[in-house]
Amino acid sequence: MTRSAHISADDLAILRELERKVLWLASWTIHHANHIRENSDGLKVGGHQASSASLATIMTALYFHSLRPQDRVAVKPHASPNYHAIQYLLGRQTRERLEGFRGYKGAQSYPSRTKDIDDVDFSTGSVGLGVAQTLFSSLAQDYVRAHGWGTEAPEGRMVALVGDAELDEGNIFEAILEGWKQGLRNCWWIIDYNRQSLDAVVREGLWARFESLFRDFGWNVVILKYGSLLQAAFAEPGGERLRAWIDSCPNQLYSALVFQGGAAWRKRLTEDLGKDVASLIASRTDDELARLMTNLAGHDLPTLIDAFQANDHDRPTCFIAYTIKGYGLPFAGHKDNHAGLMTPAQMDTFRAAMNVRQGQEWERFEGLGLDADRIEAFLGRVPFAQRGERKAAQSIPVPDTLSVTLQPVMSTQTGFGAILNEIARTTDDYAARIVTTSPDVTVSTNLGAWVNRRGLFAREAMADTFKSERVPSTFNWEFSPKGQHIELGIAEMNLFILLSALGLSHAINGERLLPIGTLYDPFIARGLDALNYACYQDARFILVATPSGITLAPEGGAHQSISAPLIGMAQDGLAAFEPAFVDELAVILSFALAYIQKDGEAEPSDRTWLRDETGGSVYLRLSTRPLEQPQRVMSEELRQGIVDGAYWMRKPGPNAQVVVAYAGAVAPEAIQAVGLMAEDRRDVGLLAVTSADRLNAGWTAAQRARERGLVHARSHVERLLSELPPHCGLVTVLDGHPATLAWLGAVAGHRTRSLGVEHFGQTGAIPDLYRHYGIDSDAIVAAAQALTPGRPIRYLRALG
Numbered sequence: 001m002t003r004s005a006h007i008s009a010d011d012l013a014i015l016r017e018l019e020r021k022v023l024w025l026a027s028w029t030i031h032h033a034n035h036i037r038e039n040s041d042g043l044k045v046g047g048h049q050a051s052s053a054s055l056a057t058i059m060t061a062l063y064f065h066s067l068r069p070q071d072r073v074a075v076k077p078h079a080s081p082n083y084h085a086i087q088y089l090l091g092r093q094t095r096e097r098l099e100g101f102r103g104y105k106g107a108q109s110y111p112s113r114t115k116d117i118d119d120v121d122f123s124t125g126s127v128g129l130g131v132a133q134t135l136f137s138s139l140a141q142d143y144v145r146a147h148g149w150g151t152e153a154p155e156g157r158m159v160a161l162v163g164d165a166e167l168d169e170g171n172i173f174e175a176i177l178e179g180w181k182q183g184l185r186n187c188w189w190i191i192d193y194n195r196q197s198l199d200a201v202v203r204e205g206l207w208a209r210f211e212s213l214f215r216d217f218g219w220n221v222v223i224l225k226y227g228s229l230l231q232a233a234f235a236e237p238g239g240e241r242l243r244a245w246i247d248s249c250p251n252q253l254y255s256a257l258v259f260q261g262g263a264a265w266r267k268r269l270t271e272d273l274g275k276d277v278a279s280l281i282a283s284r285t286d287d288e289l290a291r292l293m294t295n296l297a298g299h300d301l302p303t304l305i306d307a308f309q310a311n312d313h314d315r316p317t318c319f320i321a322y323t324i325k326g327y328g329l330p331f332a333g334h335k336d337n338h339a340g341l342m343t344p345a346q347m348d349t350f351r352a353a354m355n356v357r358q359g360q361e362w363e364r365f366e367g368l369g370l371d372a373d374r375i376e377a378f379l380g381r382v383p384f385a386q387r388g389e390r391k392a393a394q395s396i397p398v399p400d401t402l403s404v405t406l407q408p409v410m411s412t413q414t415g416f417g418a419i420l421n422e423i424a425r426t427t428d429d430y431a432a433r434i435v436t437t438s439p440d441v442t443v444s445t446n447l448g449a450w451v452n453r454r455g456l457f458a459r460e461a462m463a464d465t466f467k468s469e470r471v472p473s474t475f476n477w478e479f480s481p482k483g484q485h486i487e488l489g490i491a492e493m494n495l496f497i498l499l500s501a502l503g504l505s506h507a508i509n510g511e512r513l514l515p516i517g518t519l520y521d522p523f524i525a526r527g528l529d530a531l532n533y534a535c536y537q538d539a540r541f542i543l544v545a546t547p548s549g550i551t552l553a554p555e556g557g558a559h560q561s562i563s564a565p566l567i568g569m570a571q572d573g574l575a576a577f578e579p580a581f582v583d584e585l586a587v588i589l590s591f592a593l594a595y596i597q598k599d600g601e602a603e604p605s606d607r608t609w610l611r612d613e614t615g616g617s618v619y620l621r622l623s624t625r626p627l628e629q630p631q632r633v634m635s636e637e638l639r640q641g642i643v644d645g646a647y648w649m650r651k652p653g654p655n656a657q658v659v660v661a662y663a664g665a666v667a668p669e670a671i672q673a674v675g676l677m678a679e680d681r682r683d684v685g686l687l688a689v690t691s692a693d694r695l696n697a698g699w700t701a702a703q704r705a706r707e708r709g710l711v712h713a714r715s716h717v718e719r720l721l722s723e724l725p726p727h728c729g730l731v732t733v734l735d736g737h738p739a740t741l742a743w744l745g746a747v748a749g750h751r752t753r754s755l756g757v758e759h760f761g762q763t764g765a766i767p768d769l770y771r772h773y774g775i776d777s778d779a780i781v782a783a784a785q786a787l788t789p790g791r792p793i794r795y796l797r798a799l800g
């Protein structure tokens with residue numbers, strides 16, 4: 001038996017048993033979900049059996065031996081059954097959930113931090129994102145430790161188990177480049193090089209591209225190709241010829257021979273190599289020959305254990321581990337095996353080969369060739385399983401009021417910069433926990449003043465040469481380990497994945513950060529899947545998007561965002577706000593800094609029907625348009641309205657004929673329109689909407705509550721609109737898609753006309769564009785006139 005210098009023969013024997021057990025349990029879990037559990041929708045589960053088998057050995061080596069308690073892992077999505085099986089063997093996953101794999105409340109199809117119970121470190125699912133998450137988590141760990149937090153615990157490695165086809169995703173390359181810039185450490189990517197994607201076999205020689213790519217960016221590359229059986233065979237007569245043959249064998253042929261088995265190997269090798277390898281082949285049975293030829297390093301425990309042990313440094317490392325998709329299963333190597341499922345007959349054969357008795361399929365120690373006590377004792381001392389309960393990160397108090405000096409005329413974007421500047425001047429704890437980041441739009445999103453005070457982060461200090469050379473510059477661009485801004489290259493995917501990593505620091509590092517990321521609003525779409533991913537795994541951050549909409553005017557048609565408000569509403573885990581004024585922004589930002597730290601279980605609030613105690617992330621849609629700021633006192637009621645999503649800027653009278661509801665930068669048009677129609681329509685009201693998202697969510701929740709019998713449930717927007725007479729018309733307006741506010745008419749049954757932007761690309765000054773797209777005051781008045789009976793509105797007649 002082949003040996004490893006880093007594990008005793010006894011322990012290796014146990015690991016081999018566990019490897020078989022992982023393969024069995026993962027395969028059985030999938031089989032059970034398809035063939036045994038009642039599956040009324042008739043949907044079959046593809047993409048798991050072959051993919052899991054490919055990683056079974058590597059995951060056995062890691063989880064039962066090489067990983068340390070401080071390490072964190074992102075598991076390739078389709079290897080989820082392996083992960084759950086491993087946790088089950090360690091006593092951290094239930095049989096019930098395995099039986100319910102992919103079912104309601106069962107173990108998740110793809111490992112999920114939020115939905116699984118077995119301590120998943122990073123969710124995966126959308127390929128490429130979990131991989132990059134490990135890279136950014138390493139940076140987040142460095143950031144936390146450089147600031148002097150969490151240093152009592154040892155540094156962990158962030159490990160990704162990567163499908164080879166995952167490297168087709170562009171975000172991986174963006175991440176590698178950024179990692180190089182930031183001096184990445186403590187990151188392992190283990191590529192499951194099975195040379196198969198979902199559809200087919202991958203291109204020849206891909207490993208060489210990977211190798212040079214990673215080396216170019218400063219990674220250590222370890223190629224794990226041959227297992228210990230093959231290495232031993234290479235020393236036999238003809239062994240070198242065999243090695244050369246394998247090295248030049250096309251991927252497709254290798255896969256096909258794996259699928260066909262021992263007899264096919266014998267025939268092919270004999271044909272190609274003849275007497276050179278005659279004795280090597282003749283001394284093995286078909287089964288032994290098949291075992292030899294599939295003994296790639298990714299299926300060889302001693303080789304893996306030695307390689308992991310030998311990589312004892314903090315340089316980022318890419319392991320390219322040769323594997324076979326479907327290893328150990330009847331469809332091993334077949335190019336169509338991604339969605340392959342074993343038939344019940346095949347499963348019976350497999351079960352028998354695994355020594356598992358019928359009816360005992362879920363038994364943890366069934367079919368093992370070793371004493372259960374020995375295995376139990378081994379499991380009890382597995383290093384990775386020694387990690388205890390996660391340290392619950394403290395919550396950092398945030399002031400109720402953030403100070404800002406209001407200029408008579410200013411934009412929300414300027415206000416944002418001013419508020420952060422004020423925060424930067426304080427010595428409060430929460431200010432120290434804020435970390436900002438931006439993909440090359442730090443200055444243009446107004447983070448400059450903050451960065452001037454708090455500096456840029458890098459593990460090694462770097463001076464601003466302009467400053468040392470005394471060249472005048474507005475911005476101090478100095479890097480140090482104490483800096484609080486992480487400057488990224490222009491890649492919005494990276495921004496969101498970094499926010500995801502920083503926003504999970506409380507869970508991963510046990511140290512809370514308050515991350516704020518800025519970007520231009522339209523480029524949310526560029527990183528949308530990564531944003532969704534960050535929310536899905538419940539990372540907490542504040543996203544500040546500015547400028548936005550057509551209001552960025554001469555900045556150009558290409559940068560206009562229309563759908564962003566709808567994204568804000570629809571994105572689960574993200575509370576979206578679009579304030580018009582800077583005093584609103586200050587209230588929202590203070591709310592947001594507290595909200596991103598909440599994770600309670602409380603019932604929804606009676607006032608709003610929002611579940612604020614559970615917290616979430618926050619998206620602020622800001623603007624560069626300077627607006628005249630209201631001179632007003634921030635009453636408690638006003639503050640509450642701003643946070644809840646809307647307040648009356650002008651309360652409608654009892655006979656109101658029209659209400660204008662606006663959001664964001666079009667406030668002056670809405671205010672003006674209300675003034676212009678005041679003589680011709682009675683009791684006109686003006687509703688300032690600060691969060692269509694929260695209004696809508698509360699409304700939906702209250703309706704559901706009533707349908708379930710809580711007859712008194714009322715949401716904030718229902719209360720706001722309840723006093724309007726039925727004949728009152730609603731005109732809604734925002735610089736974004738009109739559907740964002742169109743639903744307001746359904747709240748209490750009011751006729752509604754919704755103005756907004758449906759087309760884009762026109763450039764010009766704000767008045768030109770507002771007129772062109774129909775969100776200026778004329779358009780609001782015209783809509784009000786069309787919607788409500790009464791005499792023609794004089795102002796419009798005057799215009800006409």
Ligand SMILES: Cc1ncc(C[n+]2csc(CCOP(=O)(O)OP(=O)(O)O)c2C)c(N)n1
Binds near residue numbers: 076163164325
């Ligand atoms: C962003 C995204 N696109 C497409 C998919 C569908 N998908 C799931 S796995 C997969 C390819 C799997 O190939 P590989 O990463 O090599 O893993 P293997 O199955 O070979 O282990 C694809 C295209 C996905 N999950 N995410």
Ligand SMILES: [Mg+2]
Binds near residue numbers: 165197
């Ligand atoms: Mg693959």
